[in-house]
Amino acid sequence: MSLYKMEKLRAVLGNKTVLDIESLTVEKGVITAFMGPNGAGKTTLFNILAFLRRFHSGSLVFDGIPLLCSQAPPAQLRQRAVLVPQEPIMFSSSVEKNVAFGLKCRGISLAQRTKQAHKALDEVGMLGFAKAAAHRLSGGETKRVALARAIVLDPEVLLCDEPTAGVDSQNRIIILELIGRLNAQRGMTVLITSHNAPWLAGLASRMVHLDSGRIAEPFPENTFLVHPGPDGRSLFLTPDGPELVLEEPLAAAGTLTISLDPKQLALLPASLGRAADKNSLSGVITGVLLKEDRLLVTVNAGVEILISLSLAQWKAKNLGPGDIVQISIPASSIRVLPEKKPL
Amino acid sequence: MSLYKMEKLRAVLGNKTVLDIESLTVEKGVITAFMGPNGAGKTTLFNILAFLRRFHSGSLVFDGIPLLCSQAPPAQLRQRAVLVPQEPIMFSSSVEKNVAFGLKCRGISLAQRTKQAHKALDEVGMLGFAKAAAHRLSGGETKRVALARAIVLDPEVLLCDEPTAGVDSQNRIIILELIGRLNAQRGMTVLITSHNAPWLAGLASRMVHLDSGRIAEPFPENTFLVHPGPDGRSLFLTPDGPELVLEEPLAAAGTLTISLDPKQLALLPASLGRAADKNSLSGVITGVLLKEDRLLVTVNAGVEILISLSLAQWKAKNLGPGDIVQISIPASSIRVLPEKKPL
Amino acid sequence: QSQVLVMSTTTSTEASGLLGVLLPELEKDTGIKVKVIAKGTGAALKDGMDGNVDVVFVHAKAREHEFVEQGYGTMRFAVMHNDFVIVGPPSDPAKIAGSKNAADALKKIAASAAPFISRGDDSGTHIMELDLWKSTGLPLASKVTSTTQAGQQVEKVSITPADSAKWYFSIGQGMGKTLLFADEKKGYALTDRGTYIKYKYGSDAPVDLEILCEDDPVLHNIYGVIPVNPAKHPHVKHDLAMQFCQWLVSPRGQALIGGYQLVGKQLFFPDAITVQTP
Amino acid sequence: MGFFWDSIVSALNLLLAADSELLHIVGVSLTVSSSSTLLASLAGIPLGLFLGFVNFWGKRVVITLFQTLLALPTVVVGLFVYAFISRRGIFGPFDLLYTKTAIVIGQTILIIPVVTVLTLAAISRMDRRYKDTALTLGAGPLTTARMVAWEARFGIMAAVAAAFGRVIAEVGISMMLGGNAKGFTRTMPTAMALEYDKGEFVLSIALGLILLALALGVNGFLQFFQGRARQ
Amino acid sequence: MGFFWDSIVSALNLLLAADSELLHIVGVSLTVSSSSTLLASLAGIPLGLFLGFVNFWGKRVVITLFQTLLALPTVVVGLFVYAFISRRGIFGPFDLLYTKTAIVIGQTILIIPVVTVLTLAAISRMDRRYKDTALTLGAGPLTTARMVAWEARFGIMAAVAAAFGRVIAEVGISMMLGGNAKGFTRTMPTAMALEYDKGEFVLSIALGLILLALALGVNGFLQFFQGRARQ
Ligand SMILES: Nc1ncnc2c1ncn2[C@@H]1O[C@H](COP(=O)(O)OP(=O)(O)OP(=O)(O)O)[C@@H](O)[C@H]1O
């Protein structure tokens, strides 16, 4: 069942169109992940979905209730969806009072809310800080208390804007597990953003990619910043590193971003090719990862390059980690990515 | 050559000892990474090393110059070390003015500083935002401009407090490459913190681990949050997941954190063991990574478990990604990690 | 600039509008511009003592003589007078209407305990009022406040009728405010005739007070003008001040004073017959 | 400067004599100005919060008007209130003119704009995230405003302090509406103005010093609590 | 309320007549109060910044003293300045008493505490990171203070607006040090006080309305620029 339904949703900040979503549906009871580069509009979208900001035009329907862009978002819906912002701020009181605040707004008794606040703090590993001054916590501690402050309310919808940025690795796992559990056990709808694709992929049932405010194709893997050579056709992966040659010369100068399609790259044992060949790099296999039915092989050739093979192809090659290999990069696999400009 | 020398350095905030470093030296011209859980004192330390905060007792020597804890940090040293804070804030003017600000303080002419600011913005991929209002940028954009604002000054020491938290994956690479280049080409001393161990390991020549304000052993890998069973000896990795049995019953109840020593875990082909065995999990090999002279094998057994083998051991087993295996977990490999409490 | 004379005066001369008539004529005749600083009599005299002004124009005869005797002023010119009246509510609870004896009237007011509003500000009017209370023979309460001046203890005595806390309001404000207060409290007050006429006939919200006692010879209010002594303050423009004073007491000045009317009533009576010298 | 020395000695003398008249004046001053500060805060703080939070058509104009009212002359306030409470006014029967209540009414009107504008300034600089956090956690508009006000408390306290300073030293309204009646509505500043009019400068300054000592006491008291709250 | 109607009509009449006397008074008012606001800002803003940034022994006491000076009575300021600039005072020879300069001096002293305390309040709520950022980028103490002041500009503008409102409507000091001399030092508020003294209530209110209109103009002007700067 769909919980949020957006059609032609546009948000304008200043005089910049920050969000421009043709059509998007977020399902009830599901974890949906939002990915996308900086400035893609994730935070703006979350603020709108948490009923904290207006949108500019288009339609947004929440659980069958249509919202008007001409009106301030309805206050009563805020009780149903809680946002953990990207950069949370704490009220200048104790940690436990901060966490109990939402419960107080819901008229829960002091004893009850203290108990629940402590439980939520325990879940994010911050119970030891219950009496500490909330506005003096470290970055990661603040993030975790902010999460506790939201989950203690057991909302229908939890919007987490980068809940693990700045959180240490151990607590990151705790938090991800917690979010997964809230969804699995209580059926909580979770919307989450992050720049850490791997763990989002593990957690979310659905990934939505945003770019420049629009729903977009996921950003390609194997992305490199390169330095074009003087002829405009050769590219250097590092200033003194391997050289790639394009099919057509470039129009623009200056550093730019390219991606190499992992499926078009060929992996050869070192003996079969020569390292000096154009568009051929030699490196060491540093990793082999199984992802669905394909193998992702990481080769360190000065930079790490990812190659995607079928399981059969890999078996046939009889290679393993530590082996020295050649990568052949067809000019057709090189895609120059458009530079990001503000809309 | 050592740049910072700390001895018995203590910092107290409120009435909590946040930093208590016996002895630590940071080398000149080197990238030193600071890791540690939230609240370890990394930000506090960086503020002190950037001459923005006093310390409480002990000694700090910068490039031969001793600093007194009884006095405000000397202003002229701030010209030599620039901090990119964990949560940067922008002055409410344009992005390019923000980046040019430090140059203005150094008396550089307008034309010159605009040129340099644009170059620095280009390096972090934010040139397109030069005229935008800096205080209205998104989280990741702000981070990147803050970095540009520091590197444009070409300081002797660059202190980056989580420079990539909140930065998208593509730009993370750009930033890391940039920091590496500043160090390699200009010999800039870089101090950096992050919660992303893998890439820090690639970048830094030295890793310093902080915990509760003290220099500490690195936090172990294979860390899991577990749920003890009713008998206090069995542990569950997930509520309905595999069970581990301890040698001695636990004193405390409630969720806790354990680590499994990757070197003590044994990897067996599935046919050799039985999945029902206590402390034996079955899973699929999902990755093989070469790290120095050892292989790290990732097995997905409901949770991802890391096993460390010598290259010889691995070769002998004749296993590969996608193979089903058994992991045997000796009780001695299970370490219950102490709960973090504020000092 | 040198033709500008600085004068401090009591508020009544300015508030009555008299100076508004005199000064433009003065400028026409002599070219002298007068910078008028209006304040209470006490403060106005103090300005003269401090040499902040060139001439003072006030109405407190005894203090004016003292001023000249102490050498602050060169001489006093008697300029004009008006008179004081006792006003009260038309209902007249103390039954003093038609009385020509001010002391008597005050006695009746005290006996009836009807509200009486006093300026209480050491102004000429207030001093006159206190003199009247003294002449009633009623018991008076005096209160002493001691202050230090130039290291010396100085005692200030303030006098009120005894046992008057319930009906005697000492408000420390100007004449107009006193009339408004009396109107509001339906009380009695001693006032100069000019201000009363202004508030009774020249106001948007006329006070509901009637003249109940007038024409007692003790009720005369005499104005004098004194140039500040250049021996004490060499910078003062004594010549200009003398010129101003002489113009005031000249037939021309005196005619203007006598001719000034407010709502058809003469307010000031020229006095300059004799010129007194110390 | 012997003059100021005299004033200090006189002030001490007055205090040592614990003159009942002086005590009464001090009492009136404190009652009146704390009442009007309290009332103006009760009106001005919510007004400032309202202007800070609620968007409506013409809001900028309303803010400009309030800023303009910072320049409200005491004579205008005095006459305005006078027109209502004098015996001829609508509220004449309540017999309010020349009472402490009248001063409180006038002073309250005088400083409501001060409290409003400075409260607005204090909260409009607050991080927007405080408001968003309260809202997303389910707080209603009142609770949200209260949370933001709490975060801006030092700014709001400065607003109240400025308003208090304005009225404790206020002369015009106290004169016009209180009447400066000795033993009834005489306040420190009107007493000072009177002594000045009489030419009793030393006494006037002595009273002023006592007034400042009083204000110092009030502020020291507040600072003490502020200091404790800051910890 | 016919009274107020009369006043409005009179105010319009006065304005339409463009009476040269009125224009002079308006001119004096504006010159004097903008001069004193400017001078007090030049002193008070740096003072507030100093108190906000520099730590020194006894700072809390100094802040308390400044807060106390919010209650500085005009009579005290007036007499204090009087003692210096009257003919007997040290600055007597400069012949300052009863000039516009004298009013400016007195008013400046009166509102320096207002600007200082409110500036301090405005910057003490600023995010500490502004200061740290400026410092780490190599700014000296002055530049750092300037940057923080810039971020707190709306608060500081409110401080200046409050101070301006205080002096444009100020009577006591203008009377005592200016003398309310017609054609020289008469300001709008002293003219109003005089008209009130004369019982010319309608005229007094009419002048008050003109004063408010003037303040409205000034504020509208500032709001306009503030609005543009905010974009
Ligand atoms: N008030 C504003 N005026 C103009 N542009 C704005 C304003 N607020 C935000 N933006 C721009 O809108 C874009 C979207 O911002 P948003 O915070 O939604 O991005 P995001 O996807 O959350 O990015 P990040 O990953 O860095 O957090 C950014 O480019 C930002 O600069």
Ligand SMILES: Nc1ncnc2c1ncn2[C@@H]1O[C@H](COP(=O)(O)OP(=O)(O)OP(=O)(O)O)[C@@H](O)[C@H]1O
């Ligand atoms: N003013 C203060 N009073 C009391 N405790 C404080 C204060 N400031 C910081 N702390 C505590 O000091 C500890 C260290 O904070 P710091 O910001 O240095 O941690 P950190 O290592 O940077 O953490 P993170 O990874 O979350 O950024 C934290 O536990 C924090 O709560």
Ligand SMILES: [Mg+2]
């Ligand atoms: Mg964001």
Ligand SMILES: [Mg+2]
């Ligand atoms: Mg930190």
